[in-house]
Amino acid sequence: MAIFHPVAEKDVTQAIVESFLTQFKQYAESDVIIIGGGPSGLIAGKELAQKNYKVLLVERNNYLGGGFWLGGYLMNKVTVRAPAQEVLEALKIPYEQAVEGLFVADGPHACSKLIASACDAGVKFANMTIFEDVILREENKVAGVVINWTPISSLPREITCVDPIGLEAKIVIDATGHDACVVKKLEERGLIKTPGFGGMWVEKSEDLVVEHTGEVAPGLIVCGMATSTTYGLPRMGPTFGAMLLSGKRAAEIADKILEKEEEKVLKE
Amino acid sequence: MKKSQITVYLYDEPKSTRLDTKSVKNYLEEKTSLKVRLRPAIFDFFVSSRKPGERELEKWAQKLAQTKIRDVSRVSSLAPLKGEIEYEIRRLLDHSIKSFGLLYDGFPLVSLFFNLLPEEEQNGRFIHIIFTNQLIGTWDKVSARYHARVAVLSFPSIISTTGVVEAPAKPKEYYWLKQQVLSLGFDPETLEDFKKARNNELLEHEDQRLTEVLKGYALQAILHHFEDEPFCKDQNCRLFNAHWQKEVVRAQLEGEYELCPEHEKFFQNLKELRWQG
Numbered sequence: 412m413a414i415f416h417p418v419a420e421k422d423v424t425q426a427i428v429e430s431f432l433t434q435f436k437q438y439a440e441s442d443v444i445i446i447g448g449g450p451s452g453l454i455a456g457k458e459l460a461q462k463n464y465k466v467l468l469v470e471r472n473n474y475l476g477g478g479f480w481l482g483g484y485l486m487n488k489v490t491v492r493a494p495a496q497e498v499l500e501a502l503k504i505p506y507e508q509a510v511e512g513l514f515v516a517d518g519p520h521a522c523s524k525l526i527a528s529a530c531d532a533g534v535k536f537a538n539m540t541i542f543e544d545v546i547l548r549e550e551n552k553v554a555g556v557v558i559n560w561t562p563i564s565s566l567p568r569e570i571t572c573v574d575p576i577g578l579e580a581k582i583v584i585d586a587t588g589h590d591a592c593v594v595k596k597l598e599e600r601g602l603i604k605t606p607g608f609g610g611m612w613v614e615k616s617e618d619l620v621v622e623h624t625g626e627v628a629p630g631l632i633v634c635g636m637a638t639s640t641t642y643g644l645p646r647m648g649p650t651f652g653a654m655l656l657s658g659k660r661a662a663e664i665a666d667k668i669l670e671k672e673e674e675k676v677l678k679e
Numbered sequence: 680m681k682k683s684q685i686t687v688y689l690y691d692e693p694k695s696t697r698l699d700t701k702s703v704k705n706y707l708e709e710k711t712s713l714k715v716r717l718r719p720a721i722f723d724f725f726v727s728s729r730k731p732g733e734r735e736l737e738k739w740a741q742k743l744a745q746t747k748i749r750d751v752s753r754v755s756s757l758a759p760l761k762g763e764i765e766y767e768i769r770r771l772l773d774h775s776i777k778s779f780g781l782l783y784d785g786f787p788l789v790s791l792f793f794n795l796l797p798e799e800e801q802n803g804r805f806i807h808i809i810f811t812n813q814l815i816g817t818w819d820k821v822s823a824r825y826h827a828r829v830a831v832l833s834f835p836s837i838i839s840t841t842g843v844v845e846a847p848a849k850p851k852e853y854y855w856l857k858q859q860v861l862s863l864g865f866d867p868e869t870l871e872d873f874k875k876a877r878n879n880e881l882l883e884h885e886d887q888r889l890t891e892v893l894k895g896y897a898l899q900a901i902l903h904h905f906e907d908e909p910f911c912k913d914q915n916c917r918l919f920n921a922h923w924q925k926e927v928v929r930a931q932l933e934g935e936y937e938l939c940p941e942h943e944k945f946f947q948n949l950k951e952l953r954w955q956g
């Protein structure tokens with residue numbers, strides 16, 4: 412006797428297509444679109460989805476988690492400095508204290524729990540999807556993103572003349588790491604001028620990354636290492652506390668902006 | 680001008696828990712007999728005395744953000760981003776933000792601080808010494824890059840409580856080790872171990888010896904007010920212009936004497952009202 416219930420190939424195909432398209436259609440307009448599925452983007456998404464916002468996270472790779480699977484030098488242990496262990500605790504990620512104020516966790520365990528928490532909170536994902544451009548509205552407010560399939564970017568142009576599509580959102584969060592792709596796109600359009608990496612006078616700049624997390628242009632919030640690129644902050648070592656706290660802060664700021672917008676709509 | 684007419688104002692830096700400005704004040708009074716007065720942090724002083732509105736505060740935050748060095752290898756005049764201005768506003772109003780790491784251009788910062796001083800005190804009868812936890816740098820034409828500084832001696836003088844740790848060079852072995860940590864993935868703790876082992880020639884952030892070290896820099900600021908050359912060539916003198924941490928520790932904490940004979944005499948004269956400026 413067969414273990415699995417018999418289904419036709421077409422049923423499998425239809426299930427995938429229908430489920431994907433239903434979700435894709437729903438998320439053609441979201442409250443928040445997060446570009447980048449590393450630790451800062453995931454935690455920002457989780458926090459916002461927990462507040463019942465409609466959140467879509469766009470990731471260019473097939474896998475989520477960014478660099479959070481590994482610590483330095485391809486070693487799969489991730490570290491955070493206090494007080495970021497509170498985030499690990501909230502996500503029920505086991506960790507140990509390495510030295511006073513420094514905590515270490517298994518990369519695969521920490522990363523998979525973080526991804527699961529974002530999924531559980533209700534974040535939806537568009538992986539294998541590249542960010543191509545921003546959608547701008549009145550007064551150059553960022554109001555969405557233009558995306559395409561990731562493989563398009565690595566195929567010869569003569570067979571990839573595939574037009575991208577646009578997704579709308581009230582807020583876009585740039586969580587694309589050192590690349591700061593969304594901010595750079597605004598820079599290409601002459602709407603912003605970033606300083607790039609600045610003086611490296613200290614080894615650690617985690618506080619600065621968290622403190623600079625915020626709205627960089629109307630409708631666009633920058634978090635994680637993209638903050639460092641945007642503001643020319645010193646580079647950081649392989650510790651993730653700032654990514655987690657910066658993501659949380661980005662979510663708080665997005666929440667405030669969305670609340671204000673809602674109040675404005677209600678008044679009108 | 681008579682010496683009795685000169686007043687020194689020391690501006691606190693509450694973000695630095697190891698800086699005891701009262702102790703610096705007592706030291707300066709003892710060494711110079713000048714009137715030394717304490718004031719709150721420069722921006723706190725400005726806000727409490729001039730009570731700027733939200734817009735004016737934003738204007739100063741913008742100017743402050745403008746002095747940030749974007750690239751140590753070139754002079755930039757980029758307009759600050761919205762987030763940078765907001766960061767400076769938060770820094771101005773919230774003492775709990777103690778982070779540092781950004782480098783600010785020393786001379787534009789001097790001119791910014793000058794404009795925060797009361798107009799009647801913007802003259803030679805006053806010496807203003809401002810402590811800050813910001814890192815400060817100045818452009819060096821010869822090497823065509825910015826260099827971090829402990830102090831920018833001018834009117835007012837600025838002394839950086841973080842610069843005293845970051846600006847003077849650490850032992851060469853420290854940088855080799857740091858390179859190994861950054862590029863080869865060595866354990867970052869080796870850097871901490873190195874610092875602990877060489878504690879006698881290195882200063883740390885929030886070092887217990889910070890106040891004692893900064894007394895010497897405050898004295899340099901006073902000398903700068905009276906003399907063209909505020910530095911001494913004698914490595915044992917507190918007025919020595921140290922470029923290495925080891926030299927800072929020696930000049931400020933472990934010198935054979937506090938001041939060289941020439942500067943001892945200068946301050947003795949100043950103390951005994953024999954200075955004729």
